[in-house]
Amino acid sequence: xxxxxxxxxxxxxxxxxxxxMAAYLEACxxxxxxxAAFIAKALGDxxxxxxxxxxxxxxxxxxxxxxxxxxxxxxxxxxxILKVVRALGLELHAATPR
Numbered sequence: 001x002x003x004x005x006x007x008x009x010x011x012x013x014x015x016x017x018x019x020x021m022a023a024y025l026e027a028c029x030x031x032x033x034x035x036a037a038f039i040a041k042a043l044g045d046x047x048x049x050x051x052x053x054x055x056x057x058x059x060x061x062x063x064x065x066x067x068x069x070x071x072x073x074x075x076x077x078x079x080x081i082l083k084v085v086r087a088l089g090l091e092l093h094a095a096t097p098r
Contacts, residue, residue, distance in 0.1 A: 015049035022090055036075040043084050044070030050088060058087035 015021050028042035047055040047070055056063040060083060069076035070084065085092055 010048075012045050012048040015046055018089055021046045021049065021088065025090060037072050040070050040074070040076050040081070041072030043081065043088070044072065046088055046090075047084065055084065055087045059083040 011024065015024055025042055025046060028039060032038045032042075044067070047066065052066060053063050056066040059066065059080075061069075061080070066084070068074065069080050076084075082092075
């Protein structure tokens, strides 16, 4: 009998294009239900896909502090979120509920 080997799913491995990254963030924003740590984790997933060291440099943050801020275990301040979003090449938009 063959054993089935499983590995942990990592969404960062599947975020290859800016469009996929934006769609993922949009979906997470829709599902977050006000959970800021969930959004921080989603940004962390995108940052890992893009390269955490590069995103940290572009955001003007240390790589270690970026990992901590986007771990999903804490809620980073809004200034950090804006820096990361900009470093990821994404934009935040507002819309009225549908």
